[in-house]
Amino acid sequence: MKRRSFVQSTVAAGLLASPIAQALTDGQKLDKTPSDFEGPFYPEGPRNESNDLILGAPRSKVLHFRGRVVDVRGQPKSGALVDIWHTDPLGRYKHTKDDSPGDRWDDFRYWGEALVDDEGGFEFRTYVPGAYNPRPAHIHFKIWENRRLLLTSQAYFVELGGTQGKSRSPRYSDLQTVSLKDTGDDELQSYLQVVI
Numbered sequence: 001m002k003r004r005s006f007v008q009s010t011v012a013a014g015l016l017a018s019p020i021a022q023a024l025t026d027g028q029k030l031d032k033t034p035s036d037f038e039g040p041f042y043p044e045g046p047r048n049e050s051n052d053l054i055l056g057a058p059r060s061k062v063l064h065f066r067g068r069v070v071d072v073r074g075q076p077k078s079g080a081l082v083d084i085w086h087t088d089p090l091g092r093y094k095h096t097k098d099d100s101p102g103d104r105w106d107d108f109r110y111w112g113e114a115l116v117d118d119e120g121g122f123e124f125r126t127y128v129p130g131a132y133n134p135r136p137a138h139i140h141f142k143i144w145e146n147r148r149l150l151l152t153s154q155a156y157f158v159e160l161g162g163t164q165g166k167s168r169s170p171r172y173s174d175l176q177t178v179s180l181k182d183t184g185d186d187e188l189q190s191y192l193q194v195v196i
């Protein structure tokens with residue numbers, strides 16, 4: 001199974017240090033990431049067994065979507081698989097059920113997967129999804145372990161669009177929200193900790 005190697009290199013460089021990770025005292029447990037609905041656009045066809053969703057020169061700012069997957073004790077879920085799918089920056093899924101107009105981008109994969117490393121880290125190279133009302137921009141994801149589904153949920157960019165803001169529709173928790181950090185290099189970063 002071929003996978004691109006930039007995740008390993010960034011982990012080695014210490015770039016995945018978690019802003020959320022914290023030492024747990026005896027008996028303390030993290031809150032689990034809530035499950036969320038799958039939606040109608042789970043990928044069809046051959047899997048993209050890569051954490052790099054962009055082919056060729058990027059069309060717009062690249063998003064490095066990083067995070068960790070841990071259990072309630074904060075222990076890394078090494079070897080688990082993070083499976084993501086989301087829209088292109090124009091808010092369109094690549095799916096036969098999505099009738100949004102326009103040709104889909106041949107140089108964008110729309111979905112991908114990443115193995116969780118020994119530290120619990122994962123990373124994707126993608127674009128910021130487009131928002132489609134009434135929901136803010138979001139990345140759908142599933143966590144698998146040995147082909148067993150552990151979680152289906154979504155990560156929400158609450159500052160990006162949607163007519164149903166969090167205050168009006170509290171259907172997702174803070175544990176599912178991510179923010180965008182501009183690195184100043186024409187790239188963006190987001191970080192999500194997933195607790196199984």
Ligand SMILES: [Fe+2]
Pocket residue numbers: 039138140
């Ligand atoms: Fe969606």
